[in-house]
Amino acid sequence: MVTIRDIAKRAGVSVATVSRTLREPEAVRPLRRERVQQAIEEMNYAPDAIARQLRRRSNETIIVIVPEIANPFFSGILQSIENVAHDLGYRVLIGETQGKQERLDYYADMVQTRVADGLILLGSLLPRIVTDVLKAGRTEPPIPLVLACERFDGLDCPNVVIDNVAAATLAVEHLIESGRKRIATIMGPPENPLTVDRLQGYRAALAAAGLETREDWVVHGDFSIESGHAAMLRLLEAGQMPDGVFCAGDEMAIGAMHAIREAGLVIPRAIAMVGFDDLRFGSFAAPPLTTIRQPTDELGECAMRMMDAVLHKRPIDQLKQILPHSLILRESTARM
Amino acid sequence: MVTIRDIAKRAGVSVATVSRTLREPEAVRPLRRERVQQAIEEMNYAPDAIARQLRRRSNETIIVIVPEIANPFFSGILQSIENVAHDLGYRVLIGETQGKQERLDYYADMVQTRVADGLILLGSLLPRIVTDVLKAGRTEPPIPLVLACERFDGLDCPNVVIDNVAAATLAVEHLIESGRKRIATIMGPPENPLTVDRLQGYRAALAAAGLETREDWVVHGDFSIESGHAAMLRLLEAGQMPDGVFCAGDEMAIGAMHAIREAGLVIPRAIAMVGFDDLRFGSFAAPPLTTIRQPTDELGECAMRMMDAVLHKRPIDQLKQILPHSLILRESTARM
DNA sequence: CTGAAAGCGCTTACAG
DNA sequence: CTGAAAGCGCTTACAG
Numbered sequence: 001m002v003t004i005r006d007i008a009k010r011a012g013v014s015v016a017t018v019s020r021t022l023r024e025p026e027a028v029r030p031l032r033r034e035r036v037q038q039a040i041e042e043m044n045y046a047p048d049a050i051a052r053q054l055r056r057r058s059n060e061t062i063i064v065i066v067p068e069i070a071n072p073f074f075s076g077i078l079q080s081i082e083n084v085a086h087d088l089g090y091r092v093l094i095g096e097t098q099g100k101q102e103r104l105d106y107y108a109d110m111v112q113t114r115v116a117d118g119l120i121l122l123g124s125l126l127p128r129i130v131t132d133v134l135k136a137g138r139t140e141p142p143i144p145l146v147l148a149c150e151r152f153d154g155l156d157c158p159n160v161v162i163d164n165v166a167a168a169t170l171a172v173e174h175l176i177e178s179g180r181k182r183i184a185t186i187m188g189p190p191e192n193p194l195t196v197d198r199l200q201g202y203r204a205a206l207a208a209a210g211l212e213t214r215e216d217w218v219v220h221g222d223f224s225i226e227s228g229h230a231a232m233l234r235l236l237e238a239g240q241m242p243d244g245v246f247c248a249g250d251e252m253a254i255g256a257m258h259a260i261r262e263a264g265l266v267i268p269r270a271i272a273m274v275g276f277d278d279l280r281f282g283s284f285a286a287p288p289l290t291t292i293r294q295p296t297d298e299l300g301e302c303a304m305r306m307m308d309a310v311l312h313k314r315p316i317d318q319l320k321q322i323l324p325h326s327l328i329l330r331e332s333t334a335r336m
Numbered sequence: 337m338v339t340i341r342d343i344a345k346r347a348g349v350s351v352a353t354v355s356r357t358l359r360e361p362e363a364v365r366p367l368r369r370e371r372v373q374q375a376i377e378e379m380n381y382a383p384d385a386i387a388r389q390l391r392r393r394s395n396e397t398i399i400v401i402v403p404e405i406a407n408p409f410f411s412g413i414l415q416s417i418e419n420v421a422h423d424l425g426y427r428v429l430i431g432e433t434q435g436k437q438e439r440l441d442y443y444a445d446m447v448q449t450r451v452a453d454g455l456i457l458l459g460s461l462l463p464r465i466v467t468d469v470l471k472a473g474r475t476e477p478p479i480p481l482v483l484a485c486e487r488f489d490g491l492d493c494p495n496v497v498i499d500n501v502a503a504a505t506l507a508v509e510h511l512i513e514s515g516r517k518r519i520a521t522i523m524g525p526p527e528n529p530l531t532v533d534r535l536q537g538y539r540a541a542l543a544a545a546g547l548e549t550r551e552d553w554v555v556h557g558d559f560s561i562e563s564g565h566a567a568m569l570r571l572l573e574a575g576q577m578p579d580g581v582f583c584a585g586d587e588m589a590i591g592a593m594h595a596i597r598e599a600g601l602v603i604p605r606a607i608a609m610v611g612f613d614d615l616r617f618g619s620f621a622a623p624p625l626t627t628i629r630q631p632t633d634e635l636g637e638c639a640m641r642m643m644d645a646v647l648h649k650r651p652i653d654q655l656k657q658i659l660p661h662s663l664i665l666r667e668s669t670a671r672m
Numbered sequence: 673c674t675g676a677a678a679g680c681g682c683t684t685a686c687a688g
Numbered sequence: 689c690t691g692a693a694a695g696c697g698c699t700t701a702c703a704g
Contacts (some may be wrong), residue, residue, distance in 0.1 A: 003681055014691045019683060029689060046448040050390045051681035054696050059386060061429075069415035072408060079405035082432050086439070091451065093397075094430050096418050103422070112382040115427065225620050251617075258620040281587075284561050284594040286622035339697055350675045355699060365673060387697035390680050 002043045011039040022047060062307055063093040063116040065107050067123040071223070072251070073277050073296070074122055077148060080300025081120060088308050097125060105129070111143045118144030118307050124192050126152060144310045148303040149294070150193055151320070158306035160299055160321040164194055167292045167325040168201025171246050171274045174290070176209050178333045180244030180272055184217035186231040186256055187248045195220070198248050198276070217242055221252045228252025232259035243271055244333075250275035250282050253289055257332070261286070273332040288330035295323050338379045347375040358383060398643055399429040399452040401443050403459040407559070408587070408615050409632070410458055413484060416636025417456060424644050433461060441465070447479045454480030454643050460528050462488060480646045484639040485630070486529055487656070494642035496635055496657040500530055503628045503661040504537025507582050507610045510626070512545050514669045516580030516608055520553035522567040522592055523584045531556070534584050534612070553578055557588045564588025568595035579607055580669075586611035586618050589625055593668070597622075609668040624666035631659050 008015040013032055020028045021036040028036075039045070053059040064081055066074040078094070085092045093116055095107030108127035110116045121127075126134075133142050139156040147159040175183050185202045188195045199218070206213050216238040221227030228247060235242055236259065247253035253275035260271055267273055267287055275282060278293035302321055309316050344351045349368055356364045357372040364372075375381070389395040400417055402410040414430070421428045429452055431443030444463035446452045457463075462470075469478050475492040483495040511519050521538045524531040535554070542549050552574040557563030564583060571578055572595065583589035589611035596607055603609055603623055611618060614629035638657055645652050 004683095005681080015682080016684080016691055016693095017689090020690090023683080027689075032690085046445075046450075048390075048681050049446075049449040049451045050386060050395060051696090052683075054384075054386045054390050054698085055681080055683045057696070069418055070408065070411045072406065072411075075406045075408075075411040078430075079432065082405055082430060086432075086442075091429055091446070093427055094414075094418055096415065096422075106422075109382075110385075110427070113385040114382075115385045225616055229620070254617060254620050258622075261622060280561055281590060281617055284565070284590050286594075286597060337697095340699095341697080351698080352675055352677095352700080353673090356674090359699080363673075368674085384697050387680090388699075390682085391697080391699045393680070 002045045004045075004047065006043060007036065007039045007045050010043060011035040058117060058311075059091075059114070060089055061091045061093060061116045062118045062120060062304075063095055063107055063110050064120040065095040065097060065104060065122065067097050067099055067125075069094065069096050072279050073249070073294075076279075076296040077122060077300040077303075080297045081148075081304045084301045084304035088304065090304075090308070097123065099123075099125065101125060101128070108143070117311050118146070120146045120148055120303050120307055122148050122150070124150050124194065126155075130155070144307065146303050146307045146310065149299055152193070156319065158303075158310060158316055158319055158321070160302040160306065160323060162294055162299075162323050162325040164197035165201040165204070167276070167294075168198035168246065168248075169205045170201075170325070170327055171276065171292050172202050172205035173209075174327055174329075174333060175244040175246060175272055175274055176205065176211065178244070178268075178272055178335050180242075181211060182217070182240060182242045183211065183244040183246065184214075184219070184235050184238070184242035185246045185248070186228055186235070186252050187218065187220050188223050190220055195248065202246055214238070214240065221249075221255075223249045223252060225251045225255040225258075228255030229259045230255075232256035236260075236263055241271075245271060245273050247273065247275050250277045250279040250289060250291055253291070253332075254281070254285055257285060257289070268332050268334050269336055272334075275332075278328055282328075283330060285332070287332050287334075290330045290333040291328050293326045293328050295325070298323050338381045340381075340383065342379060343372065343375045343381050346379060347371040394453060394647075395427075395450070396425055397427040397429060397452045398454045398456060398640075399431055399443055399446050400456040401431040401433060401440060401458065403433050403435055403461075405430065405432045409585070409613050409630075412615075412632040413458060413636040413639075416633045417484075417640045420637045420640035424640065426640075426644070433459065435461065437461060437464070444479070453647050454482070456482045456484055456639050456643055458484050458486070460486050460530065462491075466491070480643065482639050482643045482646065485635055488529070492655070494639075494646060494652055494655055494657070496638040496642065496659060498630055498635075498659050498661045500533035501537040501540070503612070503630075504534035504582065504584075505541045506537075506661070506663055507612065507628050508538050508541035509545075510663055510665075510669060511580040511582060511608055511610055512541065512547065514580070514604075514608055514671050517547060518553070518576060518578045519547065519580040519582065520550075520555070520571050520574070520578035521582045521584070522564055522571070522588050523554065523556050524559050526556055531584065538582055550574070550576065557585075557591075559585045559588060561587045561591040561594075564591030565595045566591075568592035572596075572599055577607075581607060581609050583609065583611050586613045586615040586625060586627055589627070589668075590617070590621055593621060593625070604668050604670050605672055608670075611668075614664055618664075619666060621668070623668050623670075626666045626669040627664050629662045629664050631661070634659050
C-alpha cells in the first residue's frame with residue numbers, strides 16, 4: 001500500500017506539500033505541484049479516506065434507516081436521498097429495521113460511534129437513544145437526526161412530512177363526490193402514527209358529509225399487497241358491503257383490487273378505490289388507480305438538505321416542513 | 337467528546353486496559369473491568385470507530401452499486417445483501433449509477449480510498465479501474481469485487497447469476513406448449529448482456545420448435561413499466577400480431593399487459609404473456625402473470641457471502657455461481 | 673494481567 | 689511557498 005509518505009519521498013518534497021497539492025493545489029508552486037502529481041500518477045496513489053476522516057473529525061457519511069428496503073415507497077425516498085447526498089458530497093449507509101427495535105438501535109449506534117455523522121429516519125419507530133432523551137424530559141435529539149415522512153410530537157428535530165389528515169380527508173371527499181355512500185377504509189397497523197392521522201381524516205370526511213360509519217368498515221393491514229388482499233376479503237364479508245374503499249397505501253390497494261376482481265365485482269362500478277402514495281404501477285393497474293400523491297422526491301431531497309444544514313449548524317427555516325400532497329384522478333373512481 | 341483517555345483517567349487505568357475491556361473483557365481482571373465499565377457508563381462513552389478502523393486497517397464496510405435504487409428487482413437484491421451484511425457484521429454503503437459511467441467510477445473509487453473494503457456490483461456497467469485492468473491484458477480485478485446478476489467474460493472475480501439463456505428458453509418453450517405459434521419478445525436494451533443471453537434463449541426455443549421468427553417481433557425497452565407499454569404498442573402494430581409475448585422483465589410485462597387491455601384484447605385468450613424476475617406484484621396483476629423466478633434472496637446472500645470470503649481471503653469453491661431459476665405458472669399463459 | 677509506547681495515514685497550525 | 693512536528697483516537701506487540 002502506497003501512502004502520502006511514499007509520494008513525498010518520490011517527489012522529493014514533504015508530506016505537507018503532497019497533502020496540499022491534493023487539497024489546495026493553487027497553494028503550491030507549479031513546479032513541485034507537477035512533480036507531486038506525477039508521483040501520484042506513477043505510484044497509483046489514492047489517499048486514505050479513513051485517516052483523513054480521523055484527522056478532520058468528520059466523515060461526510062449519513063445513515064438512512066428504513067423499515068424495509070424493498071418497499072417501493074421507501075426505496076423511492078431512499079433513491080431521492082441518495083441523489084441529493086451524492087450532489088452534496090455525502091455517502092449513504094443503509095440500515096433496515098424490519099420493524100425491530102434492536103436493529104434500529106444497532107444502526108442508530110453508528111452515529112454514536114461516528115461511523116456516520118447523522119441519521120435520517122424513515123418509519124414509525126424511534127431509537128432508544130432518542131426515547132431515553134424524551135423520557136428524561138428533554139426534547140433535543142442526542143444525535144444529528146432528521147425524521148422523514150412521519151412526525152413525532154415532542155421532539156425538536158427537523159421533520160418533513162405531508163399533512164396526512166388533510167390528505168386522507170381529500171381522498172374520502174373524492175369518493176363521496178364520485179357518488180359513494182358506503183365508504184370503508186383499509187388502514188395500516190393501528191398503532192402506526194400514519195394510521196392515526198389518516199383514520200382521523202377518513203372519519204372527518206364521513207362526519208362532514210353525514211355518511212354512515214361502521215366499525216366493520218375499518219380494517220387494518222401492514223401496507224403489503226397481501227395484507228390489502230386479505231383486508232379486502234374481510235370488507236367483502238362485512239355486514240354491509242362498501243361501495244368505496246380508501247386504502248392507506250397503493251400496495252394494499254393493488255391487493256384489494258385483486259380481491260374485488262376475484263369476487264367477480266367490477267371496479268369502479270361496484271366498488272371505487274382510492275390508494276395512497278402514487279407508486280409507479282398504480283397507473284398500470286386494472287383499472288388505473290386513483291391515489292393521493294406523496295412528493296417522494298421532494299421528501300427525500302428536503303430530508304437530506306435538512307441533514308446537511310444540521311451537520312453544518314446552519315439554521316433551519318422550518319423545523320417541521322409540510323409538503324403538498326395531491327389527488328391523482330384515474331379510472332378506479334370514475335363516476336358511474 | 338469523551339475519548340478512551342478520559343475513561344482511563346476516570347477508572348484509574350491505562351488506555352490499553354480500557355481498550356481491552358472493550359474488545360476482550362475476559363482478558364482483564366474483573367475488578368478493574370468493572371471500574372472501566374462503570375466509567376464508560378457514567379461518561380456515556382462510545383469508542384470512535386474511525387480511529388479503530390485506521391488502526392485495524394479494515395472497516396467492515398462494503399459498497400453496493402446499482403443502476404437504480406427504486407427498481408424493485410435491484411432493491412430486492414439490495415435488501416437481501418443488507419440482511420446478510422448485517423449478520424456478518426458489515427455495513428453497507430449504497431451508490432446509484434443511473435447508467436452513468438462517471439457515477440459508477442465515483443462510487444468504485446470509494447474502495448480505492450478505503451472508504452469501503454469491497455464492491456458488489458449489480459448491473460451491466462464496469463468501473464474504469466476494472467476495464468483498465470482488462471485492457472492491460474490482466475484478468476484479476478484491482479479491488480475486492482463481486483458481480484451479481486450479470487456476467488462479464490474474461491474477468492476473474494466471483495460472480496453469481498442465473499442461466500439467462502436457459503431461463504429464456506424455458507419461458508418461450510412454455511408459451512409454445514400453451515399453444516402459441518406467433519411469439520414475440522420485449523427485451524431490454526440491445527447492448528445489455530442480459531438481453532444478449534435472453535434473446536439467444538428466445539431464438540433457440542423458436543428454432544427448436546420450427547416456429548416463425550420475425551424481426552418486428554423483437555422489440556426493446558429499458559425494463560421500465562412505461563417502456564414495456566410502448567414496446568407492446570409497437571408489437572400490436574407489427575405486420576402480424578403475436579399471440580404470445582415473452583417479456584424480459586415483470587415491470588415491462590405489466591406495462592405490456594396494460595397496452596393489451598387498452599387495445600381491447602384479452603389476456604391470455606388473444607395474447608399470452610410471460611414475464612421475468614417474479615416481482616411481488618406479478619401475482620396480483622390482471623391476470624396474474626406467469627414469470628421466470630430469479631432467486632433474489634439467494635442472489636444477494638450468495639454475493640455477500642462471496643464478498644466476505646474475498647475480504648478474508650478464504651477460497652471460493654465456485655467462482656461463477658449459477659443459481660437455479662424456475663417457471664411460475666399463472667393465468668397469463670393459461671391454455672385456451 | 674497491566675502499562676508505556678509506537679504507530680495507523682493523514683491534516684494543519686506554526687515558524688521560517 | 690515550504691517543512692518539521694504535533695496530534696486525531698484508537699490498538700497491540702512488548703516488557704514486566
